[in-house]
Amino acid sequence: MTAVIPAQVTAARDLVEPALRRAVDQLAPVMRTISRYHFGWADQHGRETPGGGGKALRPALALLSAQAAGADAAAGVPAAVAVELVHNFSLLHDDVMDNDIERRHRPTAWTVFGVPAAILAGDALLTLAVESVRLGYERTGGAVVGCLNEAVQDLIVGQSSDVEFERRTDVTVAECLDMAAGKTGALMRCATSIGALAVGGDQAMVRALADFGDHLGLAFQLVDDLLGIWGSPDVTGEPALADLRSRKKSVPVVAALNSGTEAGARLAELYFEPGQPDQVDDEAALMAMADLVERAGGLTWTEAEADRHIQEAERCLAQLSAPASVTEALRATALFVTRRDR
Numbered sequence: 001m002t003a004v005i006p007a008q009v010t011a012a013r014d015l016v017e018p019a020l021r022r023a024v025d026q027l028a029p030v031m032r033t034i035s036r037y038h039f040g041w042a043d044q045h046g047r048e049t050p051g052g053g054g055k056a057l058r059p060a061l062a063l064l065s066a067q068a069a070g071a072d073a074a075a076g077v078p079a080a081v082a083v084e085l086v087h088n089f090s091l092l093h094d095d096v097m098d099n100d101i102e103r104r105h106r107p108t109a110w111t112v113f114g115v116p117a118a119i120l121a122g123d124a125l126l127t128l129a130v131e132s133v134r135l136g137y138e139r140t141g142g143a144v145v146g147c148l149n150e151a152v153q154d155l156i157v158g159q160s161s162d163v164e165f166e167r168r169t170d171v172t173v174a175e176c177l178d179m180a181a182g183k184t185g186a187l188m189r190c191a192t193s194i195g196a197l198a199v200g201g202d203q204a205m206v207r208a209l210a211d212f213g214d215h216l217g218l219a220f221q222l223v224d225d226l227l228g229i230w231g232s233p234d235v236t237g238e239p240a241l242a243d244l245r246s247r248k249k250s251v252p253v254v255a256a257l258n259s260g261t262e263a264g265a266r267l268a269e270l271y272f273e274p275g276q277p278d279q280v281d282d283e284a285a286l287m288a289m290a291d292l293v294e295r296a297g298g299l300t301w302t303e304a305e306a307d308r309h310i311q312e313a314e315r316c317l318a319q320l321s322a323p324a325s326v327t328e329a330l331r332a333t334a335l336f337v338t339r340r341d342r
Contacts, residue, residue, distance in 0.1 A: 078136025158182025
């Protein structure tokens with residue numbers, strides 16, 4: 001099924017991007033050039049390029065969060081900008097740590113500007129995020145910064161676990177899900193609650209929105225892990241079979257490795273054989289590994305787990321006292337997460 005981007009996500013991009021661009025324009029020239037390139041707004045020389053930018057999923061959730069608390073979407077813009085800046089801070093650093101050479105259908109920032117410059121650009125975006133909410137919310141700014149900081153700390157722990165897993169052959173499914181909850185779920189939790197927090201929503205609403213984001217974030221990461229193996233480059237913006245090429249311990253792989261099946265055992269032999277996995281270019285061997293993951297049940301288990309978290313997210317929405325239009329928009333966004341094409 002082709003995933004249709006919810007209208008609220010498209011509207012959020014139109015509302016938030018001008019403010020996001022203004023924030024990035026405050027950076028020093030070198031950092032501004034790298035950041036604009038990373039966002040897809042400009043080429044490596046700073047010349048404007050058509051299109052660019054991500055889907056604005058997290059900004060859309062932040063705006064809907066503010067609306068759930070009874071505010072206009074515009075009141076959530078500084079929070080939405082902050083969430084998107086934190087997200088892109090993490091992407092700049094992730095690309096370096098994962099040695100990824102392509103994002104959004106073009107070379108990653110570190111391959112163009114160098115590792116130190118890309119790391120510093122990510123740091124610059126993180127400081128901008130804090131500044132956005134500090135200036136945007138005089139009354140609730142402290143609590144909103146706290147929400148961001150908590151998400152970043154959890155994100156760092158999750159990313160640290162992801163890096164650690166590269167050196168291990170005994171990663172469990174539970175550990176993998178914990179890692180995903182930090183690396184992806186924490187920022188999604190922040191995105192779905194930060195708008196309501198910023199506009200003074202009550203604690204019960206903020207908590208229900210945060211719980212919704214926890215489950216949505218896990219579902220998002222599980223689908224991402226599926227796309228990392230079976231996704232089309234036209235959809236993912238990354239090379240085919242990217243996660244297998246780098247021997248990533250993604251959820252489908254770890255589920256297969258721990259399946260106790262003959263296919264899982266054979267996958268382990270291939271996955272942990274000596275060599276330089278990041279340089280593996282044998283497409284036939286990668287396709288064989290993808291087939292083993294599927295035969296060992298990794299695909300089916302991950303799809304079912306993603307569906308379970310979407311159902312849990314639905315239950316959180318049922319507890320939410322918010323306008324029906326907002327609840328429906330949140331539901332549509334959750335469904336979009338699990339229906340991205342492969």
